[in-house]
Amino acid sequence: MAIRTIIRDTDDFLRKKSREVTVFDKRLHTLLDDMADTMHAANGVGLAAVQVGTLRRAVVIDVGDEDGVIELINPVIIETSEEEQTDAEGCLSFPGQYGMVTRPMHVKAQAQNRHGDLIEVEGSGLKARALCHETDHLDGMLFVDLVEEVLERDDEDDE
Numbered sequence: 317m318a319i320r321t322i323i324r325d326t327d328d329f330l331r332k333k334s335r336e337v338t339v340f341d342k343r344l345h346t347l348l349d350d351m352a353d354t355m356h357a358a359n360g361v362g363l364a365a366v367q368v369g370t371l372r373r374a375v376v377i378d379v380g381d382e383d384g385v386i387e388l389i390n391p392v393i394i395e396t397s398e399e400e401q402t403d404a405e406g407c408l409s410f411p412g413q414y415g416m417v418t419r420p421m422h423v424k425a426q427a428q429n430r431h432g433d434l435i436e437v438e439g440s441g442l443k444a445r446a447l448c449h450e451t452d453h454l455d456g457m458l459f460v461d462l463v464e465e466v467l468e469r470d471d472e473d474d475e
């Protein structure tokens with residue numbers, strides 16, 4: 317387990333599309349362990365592999381609920397509620413930067429776990445927001461693309 321460097325917003329690497337994971341080996345497991353460590357060390361609720369410089373479709377999420385760390389490999393959002401939520405959103409690659417983003421209130425994602433087994437994960441509120449945000453990262457989409465209102469930058473935070 318190790319903490320990796322998080323790529324910042326100034327790097328075009330975050331715009332690259334990640335590749336499907338087809339090998340579920342020890343290297344993937346190390347990546348996932350390191351991603352969880354890196355996310356926790358940065359007090360984040362989600363992290364995509366592209367943010368630590370690896371173009372693989374892998375994300376980790378931990379919104380602090382009873383599920384703990386959720387690992388999603390090759391995630392796809394398969395259901396979204398009509399009901400929406402608009403709330404402040406940020407990203408570990410954009411320290412101190414927040415904006416209002418509208419997301420579905422509830423989403424269901426299909427993915428694989430670290431062993432390649434199919435799994436489904438559902439979430440509401442913050443968890444739905446994290447599922448959308450992290451899945452977007454895999455296609456080079458960033459929350460700043462969706463911000464409706466920029467909130468005041470707080471440089472004391474997250475730096």
Ligand code: CO
Binds near residue numbers: 407449453
């Ligand atoms: Co992000």
